[in-house]
Amino acid sequence: MQFLYPSFLWALAALAIPIIIHLFYFRRFKKVAFSNVKFLKEVKEETSMRSRLRNLLVLLARCLALAALVFAFAQPFLPTAQEIMTGQKAVSLYIDNSFSMGAESDSAPLLQIAKDRAQDIVKAYGVEDRFQVLDNDFNGRNQRLVGQEEALELIDAVRSSPATRRLSVVEGRQRSALRTENIDNRIAYLISDFQRNSADLEINDVDTSVRVNLVPLTAVRERNVGIDSVWFAAPVAQLNQNNLLLVRVRNYGSEDLDNVRLSLTYDGQNKPEGTLAIPAQEFVVDSVYLNITTPGVGQAELRITDFPVQFDDVYYITFRTADRVKALNIDDNATPNRNLRAALGGLSVFDPTYVGSRNIDYGSLGDYNLVILTGQNSVASGLAEQLRQYVENGGNLLIFPPAAADVSSYNAFLRRLGADELGAYDETPREVSQLNSQEFIFRDVFRNRDASLRLPETQGNFPLGRVGSRRQEVLLGYRDGSTALAKYPLGEGNLYLSSAPLASEVNTLALNAEVFIPMLYKMGISSGRRRPSSYTIGQDEVIQTNKLGATAELVFKLRGPGGEFIPEQRTVDNRVLLGLGGQVPTAGVYELVLGETVVDAFAFNYDRRESDLSYLSPEDLANLAANPGIDLLDAANQASLIGDIQERNEGTPLWRYFIWAALLFLLAEVLLLRFWKV
Incomplete structure (x- = not known):
């Protein structure tokens, strides 16, 4: 037996008090006259012995009661196999x-x-x-x-x-x-x-x-079904098109399910998308078509019905579609190619700007979706560095080197961009025979590709070398297997490099409107930086948007189901990084507000790690x-x-037992004094 408060054991010295009282307590006797004491000696001796025994028992009961109280305050316990923690x-x-x-x-x-x-x-x-x-x-x-x-x-x-x-x-x-x-x-x-x-x-x-x-x-029960994730099949959602959404629904339970209803809500309308059969501990990927009718930032939600765990039954997404592609044409003489001007200016989907190489506003370069470089005999180092940063930050750059181009200057520029280098200009006529319809630029552009589709012809080009470490993707290819138009991803953007000049006397690409115009449009809306359709609460603490005029007096605010707050804001190049700091508590779509204008929106969903029960x-x-x-x-x-x-x-506490023992000893004392008559 051990004690939590062994210092209380010093109180056992108080046992001396009842002992002292017992030893020094002398009863006063009164003399009583009695006629004959002949037979009293034996009775007196017997009574005195019984009295001493009773007093000793009373003393023992008192001492034990006091000792039990002292032990109770010392909190005795029986130790277990573990070490007992005493004190605070x-x-x-x-x-x-x-x-x-x-x-x-x-x-x-x-x-x-x-x-x-x-x-x-x-x-x-x-x-x-x-x-x-x-x-x-x-x-x-x-x-x-x-x-x-x-x-x-x-x-x-x-x-x-x-x-x-x-x-x-x-x-x-x-x-x-x-x-x-x-x-x-x-x-x-x-x-x-x-x-x-x-x-x-x-x-x-x-x-x-x-x-x-x-x-x-x-x-x-360990039963739950949830929407695991949702994503667009294409890199960019397109306006007035049936954009394919892929929805992954997972069955976390141990029972097969065959009647999971999926619905899509967009533009205030709820549309059932059918029912799913999902085996136990498996997932299915279903396809949903979303026809986006309004440009700008849109939002939608996918929903299933499940009980009792419901936080993962809804998945929110946002997307951005541009009604116009902002294009910048940089030409050495500030005189754009006539066919290029006709292509960009003839359709309302383009918002073109034409500048000379000496009049470029580098500060606004990030505002353009597509930069087209034409007529540049050489690329200055300053322009080369600015264009590299533009591409790395998510821009799209299309290059048409002229026939009189300085190959060494271009190759130094292309090495910065991680692209293949140009060979010496070759005036051999060539025909384009390959069009990569699997790549985003030409995917879903032509409903029926047949012999009536005219592909470009060139009267000369710069052969592109192939370096294995450089990720060339052929968009247009010649009959001899060489590359006519190549794509190189860099950072968050893309470089598109033509091996032939744009001049119509050399290249018929600009004359083939059925190829050239959709190519320019999809280059403008593509980006290596795919906009996330949603973010995860608790995981994604930094999101980004374009620089849209925020100042020290005018800052971004996020407003949504969880309230309104001002995120941490940091500008990097033409982007603004927004730090959330755990301020998004509720899933849903949060609007990014600048002043009183909604400039962007972001979808936040709950972490799906909790779905697996x-x-x-x-x-x-x-x-x-x-x-x-x-x-x-x-x-x-x-x-x-x-x-x-x-x-x-x-340990096993014993103080309660000592309290009961003290009470029992006091009760014994009372019984001895009351019922043991001497």
Whole structure:
């Protein structure tokens, strides 16, 4: 037997008080006249002996009652196999408030049971102990130790959250908080459903100075269906076209499902898209066509119906479609090619600008969707660097070298862009016979490709060398297998390089409107930087948009289902990076507002890691708890949980038994004095 407060044992010296009273208590006798004392000697001796025995028993009862009270205040306990923590304790409680904790148990949602058990744990400790209450939100107020009453209030304030954390990260956060105060006894509790995708505790990572207690909660059913992801089949959504959307729906349960209804909501209209049959633990990818009728930023949502876990039943997306392509033609003499001017100026889908190489506004270069370089006999180093940055930042550059081009100057420029180099100009006539209809530029352009489609012819060209490390993609090819028009991705943009000049006496490409005009349009709307259709709450903390006139006085704001806030803003080239800082709490579409004008929109969805309702098995948890420093508690029974906590942290307490013993000894004293007549 050991004691939590052994200093109280000094109070055993108080046992001397009843002994002293017993020794120095002298009863005063009164003389009584009696006629004959002949027969009294034997009776007197017998009575005196019984009196001494009674007094000794009363003294013993008093001493034992006082000793039992002293032992009770010293808080004796029977030690367990673990080392008992005596003195003040620092206790950290992690309450898993992720969406998976919304699943039902036999009596209530898992989150409510987790909060109840957390309160039981706090109450099982003393008022002098210190507590941390931690959930997945990782708020600043949860990174400090508080008293018992405030801890109970923090537990009551825990609500379901879209955030999800790996247990290794949680355990590290607990260690950090427990070290903030100089308390040697440190204990951590993890109250969770222990999903496999987040339960990544490694034995080597556990701090042995902190006793870790696992408190697992179990849901009734492990059934869930969710929309895993949605994406456009093409790199860019196009206006007035049936854009193909691919939707991946996953069955996380153990039962096959054959009646999962999928619907699409766009422009205020809800359209059923049919039903899906999904095998257990599998997914299906379904196709949905979205006809975008309005230019600018659009939004849509895909939805299924499922119960009880519903956070992953809706998937929000946004997209941007341009009604006009802003094109910049840079020509050495500021006199654009006549056919190029006709192609760009003849259709309302283009917004062209023509400048000479000496009059370029480099600051506005990023505002253009497509830059076309024509008539440049050589490329100056300043222009070459600006065009490289433009392409890397998501721009599209189309180059037509003239017949009199300085090959060495062009090759130095092309090396910067990671493209193949030009050979010496060759005046051999060639015919284009290959058109890459699988690439975005020419995909879905021609409804029926047949012999009536006229392909370009050239009277001369610069043969393109092929370097294996440079990612050349042939868009147009000659009969002899050489390249007429090539594409090179660079950074977030694309370089398009023609091996032949644009002049009509050399190249008939500009005369073939059925090839040239859709080629210019799709080059203008393409980009190596694919705009994400959506972002994930808790994962994507930085998003980007175009620089649209934000100033120190006029800043961007995000406005959506979770409220309105001002994100962190940083300008890089022609883009603005927006830092979210965890300020998006609710899934949905958030509008980017500049002043009072909506300039962009972004879709945010909940993290799908919570969709997989597979948990660590009891055997897995038992194996984890078999390691030193980790214990497994039973959360199903409240009394058992509290008893386990007290036994694990204080041993088997005996003070209650000593209180009862003190009362019994006092009762014995009363009975002796009342019923033992001398």
